[in-house]
Amino acid sequence: MSLVKEFKNRYKLSAINEKYIFINVIVFGVIALIGAIYFLGTKGSFNVFVADYFALPSNFKEMIFKPWTFFTYFFLHFGFMHLFGNMLGLYFFGRVFLTFFNVRQFVAYYILGGLFAGLIFAISYNLFPALKGTDSYLVGASASVFSILFGATAKSPSYTFNLFGVLRIPLWVIAGLYTLLFISSIPMNNTGGELAHLGGAFFGYFMTWQLEKGKDWSIGFQDLLDRITGLFKTKSSLKTVHKSKKRTYAGHDKKEFNEFNSQKKIDIILDKISKSGYESLTKEEKAFLFKAGKN
Template structure:
């Protein structure tokens, strides 16, 4: 097996967030080579400009800015936090749902940046400011888990446990202070856009509503255009409703599975992850792979 094939195989075995981290690293390297070595600033068309008229001619930048970073440590910090947040959430929730939180956080962060710079403070970010970084998406995931499961913990430096809720409070306070001091205002406005999305998503999910369901359908429909089309025709038999409370068997099983997940998550919220039985942990792990 060639080196390229080996790398391709390893990439394909990663989960979606592992692939996102790799993509961010590759984009950073390509950006460095094009901008710093060759002198081509093509990536500027993928950064989010603060001026709305500039944004109109590159609307894709409302999402693509989240895959660009302005320095090695900016990239490193975001990817490390994304790695730990993804590990904490994807065993408990559908991977696609967590991807919704992350991508919608980037969108909300971009919209907050544009809104503040164009409607409130004309000189808020200085002349022709730009926004880059995945921080808004990471912020959305952080507040999502802090609100939905405030007692969930992470073990730091293999020495002590810290609740995600306390980590979220720390970052929100720090970001608010830096925003008031005028440090990198555009970036911290985007952070708060992500925090808002994470909060809304968590609160709605606690009420039984998947806030990102429409966004997920949109992304699936876009992704379908890039999948190879099969010439085979699938014929579906019409299925009548069975005796499962007016639902098909598949719908009934999905309903019961979600109810069990909700009960386990409620137990985690009240007593922590370690209060789960081995069977419940295994069930959550398998559910997270679906």
Template sequence: MSIVNDIRTAFSRRDNALNQLLLINVLVFVAFILLRTVMFLLTGGKNGHLPVLEWLAVPSVPGTLLTRPWTMLTYSFIHFDFFHILFNLLNLYWFGALVREYLGDRRLVSLYVLGALCGAALYVLALNLVPALRGGPAILYGASASVTAIIVAAATLMPDYTFSIILLGPVRIKYIAAVVVILSIAGINGGNAGGMLAHLGGALLGFVFIKQLQAGRDLGRPVQAVGDFVGNLVSARPRTSTTHGRATEASQAKRGPLNHPEQDEIDLILDKISRSGYESLSKDEKQKLFKASQK
């Protein structure tokens, strides 16, 4: 089938992280729809999917979490409500494209993964340490913590970048991020306190990630190292290729994650903007312009 081939092609490319994240979320969503339908037809019950969900969502009970550590990441790809996944994926697409354009695929994935981990950690800590939030066992699922991390990271990276929003017109993304954070804070005393706290954990990670990156420290290196290890196992690459890749990354790390391009290059880029507009710039030119703005 052409759809299967399209999915296979999307995952075979190494520079396609944003589409891969979007696809994983959609595929898991569809898989759970099929699972719920099959279980309903076989048993007549509407909760036949719950045993699988409990093995993929983050449990609020620490003892259970210790036996299911993978849930700290797998929960961030699970949705059941159509509008939940729609809004998460739209925000992931818009803000993820911005982060990917300036920081690359690897740091986009790092933000998604670390946002999920921080969101889950704050969720479990709060539900066990804050008296007002203590209750019976609960679970956490959804990409909101990861997406919020990417939204806040984009706003921290380029606070004055504008999106055109229907009925509102151009809006700076720092205000969009501020609204997302305020709504999450306001929702803590609502019916989904744990989910709102996970959003805030992701938001904190997104802010700290960019500030540390601008200071020369890439918090995503452990995630990237694990990704390289898994990727090399899957593709069965020769060891020499892996060594060469690490040497290249090491040389890039010595130059720093946000090296500043020469002023002559920036002048040429600014001239191009004055002639043809910002959208005429290539991805590399936009990255150089952003790096120069960090001076």
């Protein structure tokens, strides 16, 4: 098997958070490679060119003519440690998020959280006196990652985060410490970035808070993504020529009935987590919750 095919197979089998890690790393690698060649030939910085076209600018006039930067900025990283830190968070916090939510919700939190954070960044540089008149740009997936983290925290604040079996700490403590870090860092050099972090965190928490009330604010976005991805799916030329009467279960088809039972089981497990912590679950309950999060 060639390296390309092996990579494709690995990508297809990966969880959604791992797929996003692949995308971020590939973008970083391509920019780094072109940047190295560009530097050797010109002594110039290719990152300046990339930032000019794909990073989110703070200048409102420039921003109007580059609306795509609201999306592209959270796939850009110009430093290896910046990339590494964000991808580490995306991997671990993403796994926690997928314990409670499905793939479509992950995509919504990641992208919409990044867009909302970009909007907060844009407004801040054109609203607060401390930032007016200064030029900057926003890059990095951290706001999207914090949307994921705070979304999971709002769902199960007492969930115990376990890092390599060494660090065991509830999500609400992690979220609280990050919030303090963002606020305390605002007077420092990365003011716009910290405000964007707060924007992403707020969005993730708000989304889950609304979901718990039965309101899914991302459903329109999820439907839009379904339509877009549907355009690239190969349509089958086969036609159904027979009809069959569906068997119903308490007035529902089999799929709806199974989804209802699965959701009830998830609610029971989450209630157990909130009362006794994640470690109180059995192996079967943990496996079921993790599998449900991937669906």
